[in-house]
Amino acid sequence: MIFPLDKFKTLETPFYYYDLNVLKNTLEEIKSNVSGVPFKVHYAIKANANDRILSIIRESGLGVDCVSGGELNAAIKAGFDGSKIAFAGVGKTDKEISAGIDNDIFCFNVESLPEMQVINEIASNKGKTANVAIRINPNIDAHTHKYITTGLNENKFGINLPQLDDIVKATLAMPNVKLCGFHFHIGSQILEKEPFIMLCEKINELQDKYEKQGIEIKIINVGGGLGIDYNNPDSALIPDFKGYFDIFKQNLKLRHGQELHFELGRSVVAQCGSLITRVTYVKSGTAKKFIIVDAGMSDLIRPALYQAHHKIENITSAATDVDVYDVVGPICESSDCFGTDETLALTKRGDMIALRSAGAYGEIMASHYNCREFPQSVYSD
Ligand SMILES: *Cc1c(COP(=O)(O)O)cnc(C)c1O
Secondary structure (H helix, E strand, O other): OOOOHHHHHOOOOOEEEEOHHHHHHHHHHHHHHHOOOOEEEEEEHHHOOOHHHHHHHHHOOOEEEEOOHHHHHHHHHOOOOHHHEEEOOOOOOHHHHHHHHHOOOOEEEEOOHHHHHHHHHHHHHOOOOEEEEEEEEOOOOOOOOHHHEOOOOOOOOOEEHHHHHHHHHHHHOOOOEEEEEEEOOOEOOEOOOHHHHHHHHHHHHHHHHHHHOOOOOOEEEOOOOEOOOOOOHHHHOOOOHHHHHHHHHHHOOOOOOOEEEEEEOHHHHHHHEEEEEEEEEEEEOOOOEEEEEOOOOOOOOHHHHHOOOOOEEEOOOOOOOEEEEEEEOOOOOOOOEEEEEEEEEOOOOOOEEEEOOOOOOOHHHOOOHHHOOOOEEEEOO
């Protein structure tokens, strides 16, 4: 990625830099892989709800997937039509459900029987019928970090398979909800094909079973989870969407008239964003050298939260020599560390550092911890 260094040098750090061409090319690649098939993609807004990013995604024609009332508001404010909004989450409050019904959203992804009952009741009070999908927990191990795997029986999400019949039956008996779909989301940052193939097979089984019972399901929603290459962002700026969508084209047996929905977050926005920070000090310890930057876990929490690693680049050093450093933030937590034993160009105070692939779960997770200000956003245009 080419950074506009002349412009950067005049700016206060830290800030998120978004390359909008990367975003647009990513969206084009998604669109070209779902044209001609009944596939619909919702952007999982929790990955990044930045205004500019949202408006470009909306213009590209994607729908949106929300997991809270706040996200629902953000989606409406960004101009997404209710008919393109899916709403998931294990703990939707009455107020959030009410807002979803008022906006005539496309579908609630429902995660428990009590939630289904509450949606039915609130819809009934409003004299409406709410579209619902049951979020099914297919008990598939996504082989990802334990904090971002969601499809195992021990996870809090979704309905476990042994309980599915009962909730399907109960839902069909409720007058103010319409069962439109089955929803799945097995985890995030999934880099292997196997978990997605297993998901397709599980869905095929379920479809056979419910078809025999004469239960018609219009929408299959397989959630998100496609991973990105954090180690080599420049050679994989656009994730392998063809490989991803082909898995579903080849393994999932859609019925006539069915739509297959996706909820992609990370893979849409991660590579277009970088967190840009300045080196405040280079400090020599006994056995280590530390680069202390002016961004911290309050700006980008993924390393502290999930032991994630973002590629670190010194984007202003002219040195051809390298050294080995730990790159840390200023916050009073030992987990405020972006990388250990990083080989970087010789670095000095004032150099600018890019933490790459930070467009997803970066800015949106920023906090005021240590009374720090939120990072700014800067766009390539
Ligand atoms: C987080 C989430 C997504 C998006 O996941 P990514 O890994 O970012 O693609 C999709 N659907 C639901 C229900 C989610 O919670």
